[in-house]
Amino acid sequence: MQQTDSQYAVDYQAQQQNRPPGSIVKIMMSAGIGHFIEWFDFGLYGTLAAVIASNFFVGSDPAVALLKSFAVFGSGFLMRPLGGLFFGSMGDRHGRRKVLVTVIVITSASTFVMGILPGWQQAGMLAPILLVLTRLVQGFAAGGESSGVITYLAESAAPNRRATLTCWSENFSFMAFVVGSGLVLLLTHLLGEAAMNDWGWRIPFLLAAPLGLGGLYMRRNMEDSAEFHKLRDSGKLESSPLRTSLSTAMSALLFCCGFVVVKAVSSWVLQSFMPGYLSTHLHYSRTDSYLITTLGLLSVAVCMPISGYLSDRFGRRPLMLLGCAGFILLTYPAMLVMSQGSVTSSIVAMSMLGIFVAMFNGGCGAAMVELFPTAIRYGSIAIAYNLTVALFGGVTPLASASLISLTGDPLSPAWYVIITAIITFITVWFAKETAGKVLD
Secondary structure, three states, X not given: OOOOHHHHHHHHHHHHHHOOOOHHHHHHXXXXXXXXXXXXXXXXXXXXXXXXXXXXXXXXXXXXXXXXXXXXXXXXXXXXXXXHHHHHHHHHHHOHHHXXXXXXXXXXXXXXXXXXXXXXXXXXOHHHHHHHHXXXXXXXXXXXXHHHHHHHHHOOOOHHHHHHHHHHHHHHHHHHHHHHHHHHHHHHHXXXXXXXXXXXXXXXXXXXXXXXXXXXXXXXXXXXXXXXXXXHHHOOOOOOHHHHHHHHOHXXXXXXXXXXXXXXXXXXXXXXXXXXXXXXXXXXOHHHHHHHHHHHHHHHHHHHHHHHHHHHHHOHHHHXXXXXXXXXXXXXXXXXXXXXXXXXXXXXXXXXXXXXHHHHHHHHHHHHHOOOOHHHHHHHXXXXXXXXXXXXXXXXXXXXXXXXXHHOOOOOHHHHHHHHHHHHHHHHHHOOOOOOOOOO
């Protein structure tokens, strides 16, 4: 006889109470530290885009070279939908843990390779070609990361604590961006801009090897999620989860895509576009650019756990709508403040945008998970998430820099963020509230 939702909820809560003390913390740390390393590796390129431009696109105007560097940055996102299709299906058929182990190995290896690539002076045209190929491998692996960690954490959480736990997937990624940006800031300060541009930029990429080994150790010792164990034990695994997802969950896939639009754009504006934008277009020093970006990203990491807690208490939609409204109303004023040349004011403006990122993302991960049943959850989120990130997030730095080149207005990227925030606001407005929902 099938369990009702209420019976299942009671059983689920009992399982949570019978878990050993500290098991949720262990789950969060095992998944989160690997996620931290994954996004430390993947995000370094965006932070160092302006420096990479000077090493791999020699002979161009700095603004043109930055455009080319952002184009290479976007190329990694082109592979994310393919990685999502491959790893998402694998995760639904064979388990979340196996995929998360695989992707951290691929990402760390490709990031390390990026640190030893020859530049234009050593290899000429071959240098940017190798850079693109390495970035494509990174992007393919990243296609299985975020959707896997969000799924894993959500399936390990009690219904009334789901956003509180899943928000840590976002928090670890932003902490990785903070550490990456902070490391670049420290190296630039210690080595000087000349040495940093010449060889110092390679150091963060080379750290991928020891970090990757640490992440591999953590993930190899993870248990698969409770929900996946339950599904596998029941014999109800899908043999073709992607086909099932496309045939039975199209509405949920579209809602998930709509959620991700501003999530992707706002995150990559702060992490990848701003460092090069501040130094190249607003003429801050590299050190000041990294300082502003690092503190802006830190505001996200600080506020994210608060946002996740509030989402569990008041629902996904209120926090997500407020985050979108903040981007719509205040992105342009924030960028106007940054254009005035004050480092202090720019830090405040960047931190304000960071608060809106945290406000939206705190409940977004849980909201995406709650759209899909366990049998097709990993693959469904991977399809929607990575396709949307490729279409909107990956091109964010390139689109933003192109808008400046086309219009001559250094504030024009604000309109790109505003338009995407409107798209997501409308999507969330029509979405159902799912906070507290029992999975399956």
